[in-house]
Each structure stands twice: as structure tokens, then as C-alpha cells.
Amino acid sequence: MKFDEAPTNPTDLTSMRARWMSEIAHAMFSDLADVAAGVECWPEFTPVNSPETGLIMVHGRMGGLGDPFPLGECTVTRCIVQDNQGYMGLAYVLGDNLAHAEIAAKLDALLQHPERQSSLWDRIIVPLMILRTTRETQIKQENQHSRVQFFTMETMRS
Numbered sequence: 001m002k003f004d005e006a007p008t009n010p011t012d013l014t015s016m017r018a019r020w021m022s023e024i025a026h027a028m029f030s031d032l033a034d035v036a037a038g039v040e041c042w043p044e045f046t047p048v049n050s051p052e053t054g055l056i057m058v059h060g061r062m063g064g065l066g067d068p069f070p071l072g073e074c075t076v077t078r079c080i081v082q083d084n085q086g087y088m089g090l091a092y093v094l095g096d097n098l099a100h101a102e103i104a105a106k107l108d109a110l111l112q113h114p115e116r117q118s119s120l121w122d123r124i125i126v127p128l129m130i131l132r133t134t135r136e137t138q139i140k141q142e143n144q145h146s147r148v149q150f151f152t153m154e155t156m157r158s
Contacts, residue, residue: 008157012056017108017111017112019125020084020107020108020111020121020125021091021108023125023128023129023132024091024104024107024108024125024128025091025092025093025094025104026132027128027131027132028098028131028135029099029100031127031128031131032100032103032104032107032128033099033103033144034129035123035124035128036103036106036107036124038123038124039107039110039120039123039124039130039158042106042110043083043084043085043110044084045081045082045083045084045089045106045109046081046082046083046084047079047080047081048080048081048082048088049078049079049080051077051078051079051098051099051101051102052077052078052079052098052131053075053076053077053096053098054075054076054077054078055073055074055075055132056073056074056076057070057071057073057074058070058071058072058073058074059106061072066158067072074094075094075096076092076093076094076095076102077092077093077094077096077097077100078090078091078092078101079091079098079101079102079104079105080092080105081102081106081107081109082109083109083110087109087110087112087113088109088112089105089106089107089108089109089110089112090105091104091105091108103154107120107124111124111125112114144155
């Protein structure tokens with residue numbers, strides 16, 4: 001998806017921000033560091049909340065429909081930064097990688113700059129989307145080899 005395809009009303013921009021934050025948070029750190037290295041002009045950032053690691057409770061539902069129940073705890077790292085133009089960047093990433101959370105928060109702040117959104121979307125978010133979908137497709141293909149066809153086994157007994 002090209003950035004220019006998104007309309008400019010605030011609710012659509014909010015959904016675009018949710019999309020880029022999701023892509024940045026789900027990216028592998030090595031991929032994120034590679035694409036972030038392509039940003040030529042980083043502004044000065046002030047940490048509002050330096051990267052810190054904590055735990056969150058993860059809830060599940062039986063069959064996706066039942067009552068929620070506590071499934072367990074998960075390690076999460078968060079970071080909040082503000083750039084010299086006042087844009088606040090926020091990031092929550094799974095795991096305890098402080099650098100991942102910091103880069104993600106800085107990229108979130110940069111992507112809020114109206115004059116930089118389109119170019120950063122094309123140079124950072126689109127490659128991360130491609131890498132993620134390629135990796136997911138590869139994992140699905142690898143898992144296909146171990147898939148059990150129960151109905152096929154049933155017909156083999158007859």
C-alpha cells in the first residue's frame with residue numbers, strides 16, 4: 001500500500017499510524033536497524049520515558065469466544081521520545097530489546113511529520129511489510145510439510 005493512497009482525514013491518519021506502529025513493533029530488530037540506517041536526517045530527541053522493560057498480563061478466550069482468562073505474562077519494552085518540533089513517538093515492543101523500542105519510538109515521531117510521511121513510508125514501512133509477509137509465507141510453507149491431513153488418514157484405512 002502506498003502512503004498516498006490513504007485519505008487525509010484524522011481517523012484515516014490514526015489508522016495509518018496504527019499500521020506503521022504495528023509494522024515497526026513486529027519487525028525483527030535487525031531489519032528495523034537496517035531500514036532505520038537509511039534515514040539521513042535524524043532530529044534531536046528528548047526521552048520522555050527512557051526505554052524500560054516490564055511485564056504485561058496476556059489474556060485468552062476459549063475458542064476466541066468465551067470469557068477471558070489470564071494466560072500468562074509477557075515481557076514488553078516501552079519508550080516515549082519527543083523530537084525538537086514537538087512530535088511524540090511511542091513504542092511498545094515484545095521482548096526486552098531496549099534499542100528496538102527506542103528506534104521504534106523515534107521512527108513513530110518521524111513518521112508524524114507531514115512533510116516526511118510519504119518518503120519514510122516508502123523507504124521504511126513498505127520494506128518492513130515486504131520482509132514480514134515474505135517471512136510469514138516462508139514459515140507457512142515450511143509448516144505445510146508437517147501438516148497432518150486427518151481426513152486423508154481416515155480414507156486410507158478403508
